[in-house]
Amino acid sequence: MSKFSKKRGKASPAISTASLPDIIFMLLFFFMVVTVLRDAELKVKVTTPYATELTKLEEKSLVNYLYIGRPLQKFQALYGTKPRLQLGDKFATIADIPLFLEKHKIKVPESRHGQITSSLRVDGEVTMGIVQDVKTQLRKSGQLKVNYSAKKRPTKGRR
Amino acid sequence: MAKTSARDRMSNEINAGSMADIAFLLLIFFLVTTTIVEDKGITVKLPPWSEEEPDITRLKERNVFSVLVNAQDQLLVRGEIMAVDRLREQAKIFIANPYNRPDMAERPTKAIISLKNDRGTSYNAYLEVYNELKAAYNELWDEMSQRQYGIPYSEDMPFAYRKAIRDEIPFVLSEAEPTAFGEE
Known part of the structure; x- marks a missing residue:
């Protein structure tokens, strides 16, 4: 009986925090691995459509991105509201591809x-005209591997 | 005597408490900059560009499954108006032709899906149609794979199996130059 009461009195209250950095580092490495540093600031509104038959783009270094959509509100005074192409971080024309x-x-x-893939991140509301022009230019440039960027549809579809 | 006691004090462990702070700083930086981008999409292979006019080869009408999408996102499949959610099923029946109907593909290898849209078609509608057609093929491949090998069709099944299936049911989707009635 006396043994227990003695122990409680002696126990030091400090928990060792030595392993805390390890835990934090683990989290850190996780985020470092999954992070993709945004290379381009979007200047056009892009909401990709939903689809079911998706393939994943594996290697980021082999992918280039082409954005098509209407310019954001703050660029509309300068660039209008017609769908535009964005390459890298600036507006571009088909001829720049x-x-x-x-x-x-x-x-x-x-x-x-x-193995280079062009990822077309196209807004769903855009009409096919500009998309078609981009596709034609890609074909002329010999860039035939194309990925239409899309989101996974949550419910519909069996697969 | 005094010396040893001093060394004893020195050999205490290094205070690692601030390590957590440093790690936290880095962690917060990455947390803020992270965008777990869903880099997924429908992969397609575009046909190479050629300046020459494509030579017109007459295809048998029964082998062509023509899909037209107009500027109002309406669908005309083989001359009939169709809702997009019936497209997958119809395309599957056309390609596989399970009842040997004389107006559908002779063999899956001969089936050609011809997709034509307008410049005014919305990208949403276009991609949905494309997705359904791709899904039709995917389902046919899957069914065949289940029948022959007892496993679902996937990217990581043995290459020989996949090739056998793809040879039996090749993915042929030809896209015509779009019309320009509804350009905005």
Whole structure:
């Protein structure tokens, strides 16, 4: 009996925090791995449509992004409300696509040039006209692997 | 005597308390900058560009499944108006032709899906139609895979199996140059 009461009196209240950094580091590494640093600030409104037959883009370094949508409110005074193309972080025209693709290509080892995918992040409300023009330009530039960016549809669809 | 006691005091462990703070700082930085981007989409292979006019080969009408999407996002499938949620099922029947109907594909290898849209078609509608057509093929592949190998069709099944299935039911979707009636 006396044993227990003695122990309680002696117990030091401080919990060792030595392992706290380890836990934090674990969290840190997790976030470092999943992080994709936003390389471009979106200047057009892009809400991608829903779809079911999706494939995942595996390697980020082999992907270049083309954004198509209406300019955001703050750019509308300058660029109007018609759907526009954005390459990198600025507005562009169809004619800028070949240079944009080349600039991305030099960052990729030559043996992997065939695996480069263009991700088309297109707003659902946009009409096909501009999308078609972009597609034609991509074909002319020999960039044939294209991914229509879409979100997973939550309910519909069996697969 | 005094020396040893001093060394004893020195050999106490280093205070690692501030390590957590540093790690926290980094953690918060990454938390803020993280956008777990869902990089998913429908992958397509565009046909190479050629300046020449495509040579017109007459295809048998029974082998062509024509899908037209107009500027009002309405669907015309083989000359009939159709709702988009029936498209998948109809495309599947057309490709597989389980009852050997004379107006549907002779064989899956001969089936051609022809998709044509307008410049005024909304991207939403276009992608939905494309998705349904792709889904039709995916379901056919899956059914065949289940029948022959007893496993679902997926990217990581043996390559030979996948190739056998893809040879049997090849994905042929040809996109025509869009019309320009409804350009905004």
